[in-house]
Amino acid sequence: MLKKNLIKLSVILFIFMTGCASNSKDVYLFSYFVGNGQDGLHLTYSYDGHQWETINNGQSLLKPMVGKDRLMRDPSIAQGKDGVFHMVWTTGWWDQGIGYASSTDLINWSEQQNIPVMEHLESTRNSWAPEVFYDEADDLFYIIWASTVPELYPEIETSANEKGLNHRQYYTTTKDFKTFAPTELFFDPGFSVIDAAILKTDSDYLMVVKNEMSVPVEKNLRITRTKDLKEGFPTEVSESISGKSWVEGPTPLQIGEYMYIYFDKYREKKYGALRSKDGQNWEDISEMINLPRGIRHGTAFKVSEDILNKLLVLTEESQ
Template sequence: MKKIFGLIWIMVWCFCSCSQNTGKESEVEDNRDVYLMSYFKGNGDGLHLAYSRDGLQWEALFNDSVVLKPQIGKDKLMRDPSIVQDDEGTFHMVWTTGWWDQGIGYASSKDLKNWSEQRNIPVMETFKGTRNTWAPEVFYNVKDKVFYIFWASTIPGAFPELPTSESEKGLNHRQYYVTTKDFKTFSETKLFFDPGFSVIDGAILQKDDTYYLFVKNENSAPAEKNIRVTSNDRPFNFPTTVSDPITGDYWAEGPAPLVVGDYVYVYFDMYTSRKYGAVRSLDMKNWDDVSDSVSFPQGIRHGTMFAVSEDIFEGLTP
């Protein structure tokens, strides 16, 4: 009889323990981060948002409608929206305002729905003859509480001219940057990255104590149009020696890195194929192409990926 009661007690204890563990797992599951993507459509219609819980299947929010319409710039465009959240909870966004502007757009939000007044940051106006200011990216370095904003511009004659195709219109990009702590005052614009080739679409990912810079090799003659990476122990002064292409035998631009579990994903716009792709890595050295495993809303263009809390995500859904 004692043995029977002992077995019953063990079974009850196991059941309760399992139930408690399941409850804890569910609580963690409910509080996990949700991944968001900022993007634009067409020629730059405005800010769109999509979400994912696994980094593979992405679904549009707000029925894929525009969350914020562009109001500034010569062409009044909103291309390449880059969003980062600071440690006080505010989201900061920069974007390309036009094809041939010398400044970039900026706005902020607490909930990704209601945005501040849009402002122009004249980052290249002191560089006479600057052709363009494309694909600005904002990175927040928590260690020093500084925002790094970097973008691609062509200053005629600033660098040795390389052969270009007719479609490139003689553009020869390098990456430039400013820093700020409050988006009111900015450092002097300086050269950010010159790998010796035309380079656009920079994006930084911090993993542990290492900063990774992903860029697009924009050379067109011969055509490269691929994503490469370099790394450093700080988010500037990156080594100009870059990796071999981490993307495949197709044209890719707009790298958007994101940590999902043990993997680092890099999403990109396969713009000639009119679709989105992705590669992922466990060691930041070997990259697997998972483009056939990802899905996105139709017609999306270059943006960024970032994680938000469940509270923020719930505020974006009915």
């Protein structure tokens, strides 16, 4: 009990001292899962994008309650102009919907819901890695995910454990997470594609995707850019930017003058990262970052330091 109170006191003292300093600074959070996603949402934070510290002692902040498998894989979080955080996630390996919940503090969450994004196409095999992106220009949320729909894109030759999956990116939009635009095709580059993630830059929108082809082997990251999100992204993508490792779960983040892309080197059981000033020339900084052990596919996003401070207090009080 004494140790617990000392830890809580140190957190409060830290928050008081940082609060007495200059204006609130930007801080970066990273939502992620561990294992198979069965225990739910995890968060880590950083001030520089290199050194990341766990929140809630690395324990789950929200248990999954929806979906056939009751999983919370690939948690993606975006904050709206009203300050509310919206999260979507993969609820199971073979679901036709995705999970959704909202929060004002990343501790207390709304009732979890299933968004039936692909149930209108009965042959849909999966709904994987949904990514939520808030477009300030139109005050509109985009939700993008990967699905295999055999009647639209026939099964292809794959490695034995991938079951012939041939993904394309689909999407819906919403302003309030109560009503949703009809699901439509979002991105079809002519190959099996998953894990699309968008970053708004000063001049355009950058999207990073994974080429999921296994015959011939790809498993790498590609870039495409557009000036107008409504018009979509060019299907002509860059060459691989991620090297020879098999990677997944890219998440882009702007930190100062650099664009960062973090990604899961899932065969090597570690995380990698790239950075670039122009979005064309990428530097591998995998050896310069330190993320929590066991971290899996998630989303990096910026919040105010006030959000982090409240989050640290709330998680300490819940111990």
